[in-house]
Amino acid sequence: MFEKIIGQNKAKKILSEQIKNNKIPHAYIFMGEEGTGKMLTAIEFAKILNCTINDYTKMDAGPCNHCLSCEHIDKGSFPDLHMINFEKQDEIAEKESEKGKTKLGIKLIREYMQPKVYIKATDGKWKFFIIEPAEKMTIEAFNCLLKTLEEPPDNTIIILIAKHKETIPVTILSRSQTVFFQPLHMEEISKYLQDKHFLSQENADKIAELADGSIEKAEQLMLNTQNEYSTLWTELTSKKLALADILMKSKLVAKDRDSAIEAVSIISENAIKFFRQNPGKYAGIIERLSESKKFLEQNANPTNVLDNLFIYINSKTK
Ligand SMILES: [Zn+2]
Structure with missing residues (x-):
């Protein structure tokens, strides 16, 4: 029951x-x-x-x-x-x-x-x-x-x-x-986010940690971060951006290592959806995304990694 x-x-x-x-x-x-x-x-x-x-x-x-x-x-x-x-x-x-x-x-x-x-x-x-x-x-x-x-x-x-x-x-x-x-345990919230919203374990854990034991709050947080970074994906892939604009976006996201990693994971989730429809166009981007994530985890400078990544994504899609 x-x-x-x-x-x-x-x-x-x-x-x-x-x-x-x-x-x-x-x-x-x-x-x-x-x-x-x-x-x-x-x-x-x-x-x-x-x-x-x-x-x-x-x-x-x-x-x-x-x-x-x-x-x-x-x-x-x-x-x-x-x-x-x-x-x-x-x-x-x-x-x-x-x-x-x-x-x-x-x-x-x-x-x-x-x-x-x-x-x-x-x-x-x-x-x-x-x-x-x-x-x-x-x-x-x-x-x-x-x-x-x-x-x-x-x-x-x-x-x-x-x-x-x-x-x-x-x-x-x-x-x-x-x-x-x-209040729910972190693991319970994380599992819910993975099962119901198909988040990666990494992203789900991060949100669950901030949710104070509340599913409602977790879903709110999830929507906020997803919106923020999904919008970024749309911006980077829909038109040719001036270099200064790209660097400004990268600077905002690269405020610390954790948010940089989170942004790359959510952008990856978006990119995978596009890759399934057009593998030829997006294969290189998927590869760059996973490489960038690895660099970030190995303590590379977040701003440098994201600068290069965002410039690459913008040049390949437009
Ligand atoms: Zn019944």
Whole structure:
């Protein structure tokens, strides 16, 4: 169960046991930093309990992922999975002044969520309410929610997603099961980047090291560096550049050895795509790229290596 979720073995074990034994609390708090898989786990949870093919009490399998319930949940159109968040608050606002608030107010809980809690599930066997970010609820909203937590209807699960315990009232904490989500290990993030985004191990490790245990942050960092260096590849290969411009670009990238190596790896990933379409034109560039990387690793001066490399790439493609 929960194979899709990276890491978080402890959280997965707690939830899997409760699901298999059919002893599922009515309210949870999924607590942990951003990008640790709290929302994904909540959605997967809804799929496991509502899957019409796999019986969660009989087998240790996750959801089937192709029945109508699974598909609707994936698409965000399942009638018994409700997101209680800022978007929903804006959606139900009757006046412009009720939009764009920085807190989740009582109206969202009392007028939108609670009526749905007390009507029978339309489609699924289980109704889910995911409140996020729970720490942004007002005290009135928490107090209102408390009534539901005190007398929860059957087959209803409320999941509060929050970063810190301090922000949730004790009365709510005592009526919910807290499941902690730890920052991910560097290796877990690196493996994810390699598997999902096809990064080289070297680049994936570097990004993972800076990601503070968050997949979200890792993906952001990945996009930033990829954009920066992919743009460089496009610039170098799309028109003849003046020597001064090439040298300026090389100087910017060569600020230190690590970023020079990273730039060469990402440019290589781009070059390989072009090489596959036109081997004759790009073979020399691929060779120069791997040679340059070797020089950089052997402590050659980054500016010199990149000057020569960039001049070569620009002369060969235009
Ligand atoms: Zn299914």
